[in-house]
Amino acid sequence: MKEFELKYGCNPNQKPSKIFMHDGSDLPIEILSGRPGYINFLDAFNSWQLVKELKEATGLPSATSFKHVSPTSAAVGIKLSDKLKKACFCDDIEGLDDSPLACAYARARGTDRMCSFGDWVALSDVCDVTTAKMIKREVSDGVIAPGYEPEALEILKQKRKGTYNVVKIDPNYVPDPVEHKQVYGITFEQGRNNFKIDKELLSDIVTKNKDLPENAAIDLIIALITLKYTQSNSVCYAYDGQAIGVGAGQQSRIHCTRLAGSKADTWFLRQADKVLNLPFRSDLGRADRDNVIDGYINQNETDVCADGNWQNYFTEKPEPFTKEEQAAYLATIDGVSLGSDAFFPFFDNIERAKKSGVKYIAEPGGSIRDDLVIDCCDKYDMVMAFTKMRLFHH
Numbered sequence: 001m002k003e004f005e006l007k008y009g010c011n012p013n014q015k016p017s018k019i020f021m022h023d024g025s026d027l028p029i030e031i032l033s034g035r036p037g038y039i040n041f042l043d044a045f046n047s048w049q050l051v052k053e054l055k056e057a058t059g060l061p062s063a064t065s066f067k068h069v070s071p072t073s074a075a076v077g078i079k080l081s082d083k084l085k086k087a088c089f090c091d092d093i094e095g096l097d098d099s100p101l102a103c104a105y106a107r108a109r110g111t112d113r114m115c116s117f118g119d120w121v122a123l124s125d126v127c128d129v130t131t132a133k134m135i136k137r138e139v140s141d142g143v144i145a146p147g148y149e150p151e152a153l154e155i156l157k158q159k160r161k162g163t164y165n166v167v168k169i170d171p172n173y174v175p176d177p178v179e180h181k182q183v184y185g186i187t188f189e190q191g192r193n194n195f196k197i198d199k200e201l202l203s204d205i206v207t208k209n210k211d212l213p214e215n216a217a218i219d220l221i222i223a224l225i226t227l228k229y230t231q232s233n234s235v236c237y238a239y240d241g242q243a244i245g246v247g248a249g250q251q252s253r254i255h256c257t258r259l260a261g262s263k264a265d266t267w268f269l270r271q272a273d274k275v276l277n278l279p280f281r282s283d284l285g286r287a288d289r290d291n292v293i294d295g296y297i298n299q300n301e302t303d304v305c306a307d308g309n310w311q312n313y314f315t316e317k318p319e320p321f322t323k324e325e326q327a328a329y330l331a332t333i334d335g336v337s338l339g340s341d342a343f344f345p346f347f348d349n350i351e352r353a354k355k356s357g358v359k360y361i362a363e364p365g366g367s368i369r370d371d372l373v374i375d376c377c378d379k380y381d382m383v384m385a386f387t388k389m390r391l392f393h394h
Contacts, residue, residue: 001027009038022180028173029144033157034165036142040120042069044144047122048169050074050229055124057198057221060241062124063104063131064226065116070234070249072115074226075107075242076218084240087270089113089286095130102130107242109138112263113290120144127152135159139287146171195389197224202362202385206370207377212385215240216337216360223339224362224391230341232392235349237264237356238337244268245356253342257349261356262298265330268357269297272321272329279315288313296321333357341391343367347376354380364390 003020004027017038021027036044043066050071054062060076077100085091088110096102101123109116121135123145132152135143142165143156156166179192199217201224212220219238226236226243235256237245244267247260269275270293278296280289292313295304302309310317338353340363350373353361361377365386377384 001030003027004031006038006041007035014038028170030168032148032153032166032168034142034160034163036165036167039068040142040165043067043120044122044142044167044169046229047071047120048144050225051122051124052171053197053228054222054225057196057225058218061101061104063101063108064122065108065111066120066122067115067118070231071226071229071243071246072119073108073111073243073246074222075104075111076222077101077104078107078241079103080106083271083276084110086276087267089289090134093130093134099128099130101125101128102134105131105134109134111242111244111267112246114294117287117290127156129155132156137286141165142167144169193228193391193393195228195391197221197228201387201389204365204386204388205383206365206374206386207382207384209378209381209383212360212383216335216383219337220339220360220362220385223337224387227339227341227393228391229393232341232394234393235260235338235340237261237353237358238339239264239335239357244336253340253345254348254352256340257338257352261352264336264356265326266294266297268330268333269321269326272326274319274321274325278318281313281315284313297326330355330357335359337361339363341393343370343390344373345369347372349373350376350380350382354382359383361385362387364388 003018006017008015009017019041047064047066050064051062058076062076064074065072079097088106090106117139118141120141121143126147127145128149129152132155136155136159144167156164177192181188202217222243223236223238227234231249233250233256234248236243237260245260245264247256250256292304295302304313305318305320334357336357337360338358343364343366345367359382361384
């Protein structure tokens with residue numbers, strides 16, 4: 001296939017629209033089901049790079065959930081605890097523990113389920129039946145993978161009345177080392193970001209505490225590779241083999257840290273017994289449960305526990321999850337990793353990170369206030385590595 005005509009570009013008025021190889025060669029993909037759109041392919045090609053690099057860096061099957069050209073999460077294939085299975089709405093999946101790829105997908109999709117609503121999925125390995133069954137029941141736009149087991153492909157083809165987007169990509173495809181894009185009719189050219197992220201990148205530890213365990217190193221690698229394909233400015237919290245809070249596209253570094261930190265906090269709080277045991281009505285759908293859980297934890301637009309409201313969601317009125325209870329729960333969290341796509345200009349980012357249990361940090365360094373940032377890390381006995389490499393992505 002030399003080119004593929006799209007329905008329209010980013011918006012319905014942006015026509016004509018297509019994807020093609022600039023040198024006239026064949027596209028490195030096969031469309032096995034559906035008709036992906038412009039934004040679908042932006043998500044697909046960015047997300048595929050992420051999981052491909054994450055698999056290469058860790059040796060573990062990897063998955064990511066993308067929305068509007070930024071990951072909501074990324075994860076590797078580590079088994080989930082019983083509490084995490086329940087929080088991710090996958091405690092009923094048979095054979096989950098036997099499929100590392102399905103575990104990676106369960107983590108990636110389950111991290112920020114509100115942001116993953118209508119997502120694009122990328123898988124580093126051939127999609128198996130267990131993973132396909134999980135994808136089928138979620139609200140999603142499409143999936144990209146290097147292949148699909150025959151039964152898994154048939155399961156995915158049944159999704160959305162046969163219109164679900166399923167893309168197969170050639171895992172051996174290597175893009176040109178120089179890339180181009182146009183803005184306002186003007187062509188930009190740059191070398192492709194082939195910077196390799198691995199454990200060696202974490203060798204320059206600048207804090208007094210230099211004890212970086214293997215699991216934390218993997219979490220930092222997950223955070224940094226996630227950032228490599230996240231719209232900047234961005235920071236990423238990671239824990240237990242997955243990104244748990246991504247703060248993307250903020251102009252201020254501290255706003256990235258706050259946004260991602262609040263998402264990480266919500267992820268932890270979803271696993272609290274008070275949340276796991278909410279008495280939901282049996283007729284309440286999964287997406288509605290996500291919204292209610294977010295409202296229960298963050299007390300946003302609607303008080304879901306208020307009289308006249310709780311009856312819409314629960315079989316009995318739940319006790320509120322007070323801010324004091326939440327603070328006490330979060331105070332027990334430790335060992336979280338944090339990556340940043342550029343240096344921290346002020347130590348306020350470290351103070352905010354500490355509130356979400358951060359122990360390990362990787363950032364480029366190079367700020368005129370590096371000494372103050374390091375001092376703040378030392379105050380909390382954190383471990384921080386300077387990567388000396390910025391990871392902006394636009």
